[in-house]
Amino acid sequence: MAYFSIPLTLIYFIRQRQQDFPTSLTLLFGSFIFLCGFGHLIDIATLWFPIYWISGIVKALTALVSCYTAMELVVLLPQFLALRESQKKEAAAQKALEKSRQVFRDAFHDAPIGVALVSLVGKFLKVNKSTAQITGYSEEELCAVDFQSITHPDDLQEDLDLVDQLMQGSRRLYQLEKRYFHKSGHIVYVRISVSLLRDANGDPQFFVAHIEDVSEQHRVNAALKAAQQEAEVASKSKSSFLAMMSHEIRTPMNALLGMAELLESTALTVQQKEFVSIIRSSGKTLLTIINDILDFSKVESGNLVLEEGYLDLYECIEDVLILFSNQADEKSLMLSSLVEPATMPTVFTGDPVRMRQILSNLISNSIKFTKKGEISIHVTISPIEAEALSEKRSYYQLQFAVKDTGIGIPKHKLDKLFKPFSQVDSSVTRKHGGTGLGLSICKRLVELMGGQMWVESELGCSSTFHFSIQLPAYENACQTPNLQAHGLSQKNLLIITSNQTNLAHLALQAESWGLNVSQAASPEAALVELRAKPRFDIVAIQKPLHGLGLMEMALRIRELPGYQIVPLIVMKSRKHTHTTPVDSLKGNVAVLRKPVRRSQFYNALVRLLVDKKPFATDSTTLPEQPKTESTISIQNPLRILLAEDIALNQKVALYMITSFGYQADVANNGKEAVEALQSHAYDLVLMDVQMPEMDGLEATRIIRANSNIVQPHIVAMTAHALQGDREECLSAGMNGYIRKPITKDELLKTLQQCPQLDKTLETLSSRDLASPLQ
Numbered sequence: 001m002a003y004f005s006i007p008l009t010l011i012y013f014i015r016q017r018q019q020d021f022p023t024s025l026t027l028l029f030g031s032f033i034f035l036c037g038f039g040h041l042i043d044i045a046t047l048w049f050p051i052y053w054i055s056g057i058v059k060a061l062t063a064l065v066s067c068y069t070a071m072e073l074v075v076l077l078p079q080f081l082a083l084r085e086s087q088k089k090e091a092a093a094q095k096a097l098e099k100s101r102q103v104f105r106d107a108f109h110d111a112p113i114g115v116a117l118v119s120l121v122g123k124f125l126k127v128n129k130s131t132a133q134i135t136g137y138s139e140e141e142l143c144a145v146d147f148q149s150i151t152h153p154d155d156l157q158e159d160l161d162l163v164d165q166l167m168q169g170s171r172r173l174y175q176l177e178k179r180y181f182h183k184s185g186h187i188v189y190v191r192i193s194v195s196l197l198r199d200a201n202g203d204p205q206f207f208v209a210h211i212e213d214v215s216e217q218h219r220v221n222a223a224l225k226a227a228q229q230e231a232e233v234a235s236k237s238k239s240s241f242l243a244m245m246s247h248e249i250r251t252p253m254n255a256l257l258g259m260a261e262l263l264e265s266t267a268l269t270v271q272q273k274e275f276v277s278i279i280r281s282s283g284k285t286l287l288t289i290i291n292d293i294l295d296f297s298k299v300e301s302g303n304l305v306l307e308e309g310y311l312d313l314y315e316c317i318e319d320v321l322i323l324f325s326n327q328a329d330e331k332s333l334m335l336s337s338l339v340e341p342a343t344m345p346t347v348f349t350g351d352p353v354r355m356r357q358i359l360s361n362l363i364s365n366s367i368k369f370t371k372k373g374e375i376s377i378h379v380t381i382s383p384i385e386a387e388a389l390s391e392k393r394s395y396y397q398l399q400f401a402v403k404d405t406g407i408g409i410p411k412h413k414l415d416k417l418f419k420p421f422s423q424v425d426s427s428v429t430r431k432h433g434g435t436g437l438g439l440s441i442c443k444r445l446v447e448l449m450g451g452q453m454w455v456e457s458e459l460g461c462s463s464t465f466h467f468s469i470q471l472p473a474y475e476n477a478c479q480t481p482n483l484q485a486h487g488l489s490q491k492n493l494l495i496i497t498s499n500q501t502n503l504a505h506l507a508l509q510a511e512s513w514g515l516n517v518s519q520a521a522s523p524e525a526a527l528v529e530l531r532a533k534p535r536f537d538i539v540a541i542q543k544p545l546h547g548l549g550l551m552e553m554a555l556r557i558r559e560l561p562g563y564q565i566v567p568l569i570v571m572k573s574r575k576h577t578h579t580t581p582v583d584s585l586k587g588n589v590a591v592l593r594k595p596v597r598r599s600q601f602y603n604a605l606v607r608l609l610v611d612k613k614p615f616a617t618d619s620t621t622l623p624e625q626p627k628t629e630s631t632i633s634i635q636n637p638l639r640i641l642l643a644e645d646i647a648l649n650q651k652v653a654l655y656m657i658t659s660f661g662y663q664a665d666v667a668n669n670g671k672e673a674v675e676a677l678q679s680h681a682y683d684l685v686l687m688d689v690q691m692p693e694m695d696g697l698e699a700t701r702i703i704r705a706n707s708n709i710v711q712p713h714i715v716a717m718t719a720h721a722l723q724g725d726r727e728e729c730l731s732a733g734m735n736g737y738i739r740k741p742i743t744k745d746e747l748l749k750t751l752q753q754c755p756q757l758d759k760t761l762e763t764l765s766s767r768d769l770a771s772p773l774q
Contacts, residue, residue, distance in 0.1 A: 035062040135183060136183030158178070175192065177191045190215075247719040251649065254742060258655075295357075309350070310352070313348065321595035324364065329573050333367065361439065363375060380398075400469075408458050491516065493510050493605075494526065523545055531560065538609055543571070573594050639684070642666050644666070644688045689718035700729075714733065738750060
């Protein structure tokens, strides 16, 4: 039975593992065993029947099948051995797979963030411990619900829309911050990342969601937002307080300084003039302190915005030097400047007001702490490589150095300089005054311009304040200064001055206009140059001259052969007096007052060398001077309305207006100003901003919106001085802006710039409004 059951079992086994065993081997092996069994049966039968020939045939067949089977096994034996090795590897792979599955299960359950498998309809299939902890439900409870039931209704639609996009294949995954309802009832803020798992055919299977609890982060952000809002409210309150304080201080200061200026123009004794001068000086000092505090507040709050306009570097430097020239002359200090190289552009896009503020503060400090010597501004301009910038405009590096020969600063106290409300020595405040904010503001302004500021100083010798900024060249070429060397090329110029900075400054400018420049640093050297070389076409003389005065030097030149009529340019200080009058000098002489503007120097050269016209004594070669106070009202007659609610300020403004030959009507508030314009035509309205009943801004808007009113030129005259006040006035429809306290010079400029209405409208004004002057 065994010989017949074994082949049958083998055949069944092989049929189940056809991929591992070939059919031929199965048949041969089964036939061999079957023949062995059949041969044994024949052997038993021969005990009773002599059928040996059958037994022989069966044995022969058995031997033959066994040979074929052996041959087949020899061929297949390596494959069987390899199969065993493959089975071992398969078993090892199965074991590793199981281990990996266990690791995944552990990672899934023990992950620090929530992980969930979600069905295509939103039901939780499997969740980990973190998901249960985030929601407050157990894993079993979560698997009994869908995500829609625990999602806040306001967040559900956005979540479902993103799920639809995953199903449509328009995105691979999505992230979303939303709210879950905790089992205890409170809100839990979560950030989820969801992806869709697909099978080999691309059919969707289920969603995999990673869930992170961001409730604490949300609370922190909410606290920060509340703190920011509180800070903004505090900042707004601070700004409002500063604006109010500025207005309240400037309003009486306007009357104080305005009356002092008017009083100074009357007949006074020497002592009275000194008293008035002290009043005006003290008032200006107080205004400087107020402006410093306002600027510092704007910088600290981040509300200070730099303008991007036309910035002429020479003009900024010259304006500052002229502003402080009288102070420098009082202490016999030299002011000089040098901008190099002369081939670089000097007109940029930047904030000229803030540039002047920085330079003014540095020069002012230098004058305070310098008893003798020189204060200079040295600017080096260099192009910035285009590769270093992403913009297409041409940028330049401007390196400033403001150097003085003052008392210097101890090295261990240099770090105090740029700190707010800090000064190197407290005794300095008592002696020179100041808030200690100037340098701090300057440093912040430079940083806003993308630069940096630092100082180098040697105690008892000198101090040099450096700052560097990057500015783009001004693109509108038609507005840049154009000093072309008309007829100056190859003219020979000799410059005589003992100040090396001014010598280099004048030489660079003259050479840029094509002149051949020679330099002499002393009167002796100048006389040697004048005698040794062919005759110069023009000679420029500037203080200081060691050992000789300006007029004496000019007379010595006139005494030389061939120089009796050679044009001379004499550059003297603004307070310089000389015993020898310029008129006594033969030939054409131009006298320029220092600091000499670049345009003045150029105009003097062109006037003397090219035009060959006589030059007015002590001329500055400036364009036509402004109209004088006595003639402005005749040359530019105006009908003026003053809208001002404070009686003192009304008087100040009216006295100033009458000093120019004008009369003005008065409105006590914006409402009266509108009513006045509805019945009279005015060329100019001087409009205060803060007034009762109706302020100046609202009144201006009503005036501009009323087509029945002949539209006047409206200028704000206000004590508001914070960032944006000027822009607010202009956006309301005003044409100009004067900040209180007003000065006669500012008012004169306003009167000069005011256009006159059509002459036919003059009959409309009957001057019915009462005026304090009447």
